[in-house]
Amino acid sequence: MKPSKRILPVIVISQFCCTSLWFAGNGVMRDLVINFNLNESAIGHLTSAVQFGFIIGTLIFAILTIADRFSPSKVFLSSALLGALFNLGIIWEGNSFTSILSFRFLTGFFLAGIYPVGMKIASDYFEKGLGKSLGYLVGALVVGTAFPHLLKDMTGNFPWKSVLLITSTLAIAGGVLMSVLVPDGPFRKQSQQLDLSAFFKVFRQRDFRSAAFGYFGHMWELYAFWTFVPLMLQTYLLANPNAAFNIPFLSFLIIGIGGLACIIGGYLAEALGTKRTAFTALLLSCICCLASPLIFSLKAPGFVIAYLLFWGMVVIADSPLFSTLVAQNSRPEIKGTALTIVNCIGFSITIVSIQIVNVIRSLTDTNSIYAVLAIGPVLGLIALLPKRKVTA
Template sequence: MLRTTSQRHPLFVIVLAQLCGTSLWFSINGVWLSLSRELGLSESDLGYLTLTVQAGFIVGTLGIAISGLADRYRASYIFACSSLLGALMNAGFVLSASSPPFDLLMRFLTGLCLAGIYPLGMKLVIGWTPKHTGTALAWLVGMLTLGTAMPHLLRGITPGLPWQWPLLGSSALALVGGALILILGDGPHLPMTAAKTRLRAGLAGLGSPKFQAVAGGYFGHCWELYAFWTLTPLLITREVLRMQAAPELIPLLSFTVIAVGFFGCVGGGWLSQRLGSKWVANRALAISGIICLIYPFIVWAQPEALLILLMLWGIAVIADSPQFSALAASAAPREYVGASLAVMNAIGFALTIPAIWITSNLWESYGAWVTLWLLPGPVLGLWSMRRLNHQKCQSQRQC
């Protein structure tokens, strides 16, 4: 009964499960102020805890590509198991937060589990809704964005409770997400393959000039995105202090700046139906790059104005992500879609590590000026996408 009901609206179930599962990703960032006061941690420690999750995600995606899990086993089973284990590892941080290096180990294992949630969520979307993939993935990444912002909201609505409560709330949401996907099952449009998928199969897409161009744009997007999300509570704290407002506003405003990216994803998906995924990806990357360039030069502006600019940045910085995924899915070998997307994700997330490390370590010395370190991402991403335009011209013999 439940399965039949969920299969009537598979996209809704998948994106809701994605929202719940990805709340594990930035769960530490949401409680950062309370955690840092209690344990005496610095902005650099925040960076290390965040990039450890990224490292776990990278190892996980590579493991999926090498083992062939993404193409040999049911995506719904992998998603559900990953959600369960991720919830346990995230809850384990509560016990290990004051015991390095076990705190880093718990975050690494949480990232490892996220590799079975985000990429497999993309495959589930393709399996259930093969038409209008750009729009469907827009909803999926929009929920990833809300999931990333959710820990800030959990902290914002529990100001008088210990930091452990919102952290455990993220684990509870992940369990719900895993249960939803387990009930839904796999879609009919991407059946499992009996062939053993090797890493070279996942890398096969990189041999295509079209896939290379799209992947290059995605890599530039990754350099900027997760470092921006890591910096968000620090940038918000700066403006709240300048306004002399209540500190309780910090997690709520951080949630808002990240969560508005949902509208960027959904709006970009709507535009992609009319103007194409490539058009949306290029414009979103250009807008976020422009804001990235001008932001440190206008830090003297009114805090309210900078908060609005941060919200615009939050919309643009993620709006291109589902369109890159849609473009990559169409360019990847059909029989190895899961492995190809896993490899692309692994490389992209590897680039988030130096971006997060640089910006979090330089924050104490340079403040908002560290946002300039994010600029190479949009610049190089747009340069790579220009190759895609050039290839289209060559194929049409119009250049």
């Protein structure tokens, strides 16, 4: 059965609208620091709060196999509504650092019913060309993630709370769109009962483990890079006073261009193979990490921006490809759970890398520290290497 041509665009638009919640706090981080008397280190802690919420959410969703037992579109809608509500909590004038952390945590918790569930919905419609479909879907996530930075630039003359109001409104609209226009897919196989062992069963297959570990290495780098892009630009500006950057707009471009890379990667995977394309993208992002101390030392702002744009592309291009490999190497009745489990572990890793960079940044003000992000890609590349056959 061939899905309607409108299905993929609706899923993509819904994903974009709802994932704009992810970095909504980062888009107004400077305003939060000023209005609530937060420390400069708050950026790492608030980003980690979203990630931690997402981790706990995905863990619960996976253990209870929610995406496989219930209608994914309804799970998506419920999560979008609740995520939007807690995102709005930040505008409360009585907030403290603890309450803001709590609101970001709860927003992240319900993003667990949006991002992996959106991929599950796509995989229920597109068995053929899944890599290309997930390329569009993760591309929407990337642009949605970057969107608050653009909103901040566009609403510079408006109260900072407008960024949060707009992102919550978009999330509600995205949830409603998915619920109304995207029924359960033709390839969906509903799990009939609660299977608490599914969390462990998925790792028994070697090809699944290889894809999952490649994804984990990619995640070590990805969200730390996205989190600190504005600070990379700010640090470079301080070291090069003659340069002139619009940091919010450039942050949007550097993160958002990854959406285009996801789409391109999906098409390349059809021609070159999914695993090979993912390996190449991970290798290129690893090189970007290792080259960062040298690049940031150059007194060439235009070249540095071009390098960051390229890094912004290759750092995410492999993400939909790893998700494709995970979905293809999972049993159909626990596919949603498998995607959620891998997301859960991957986002747990992002907290570690973000906090490590945060600690190193408190000790030095140089951009050379981002070479540490190469650790994940190196380990991911090793996991993706073909296993040598042992001969007697």
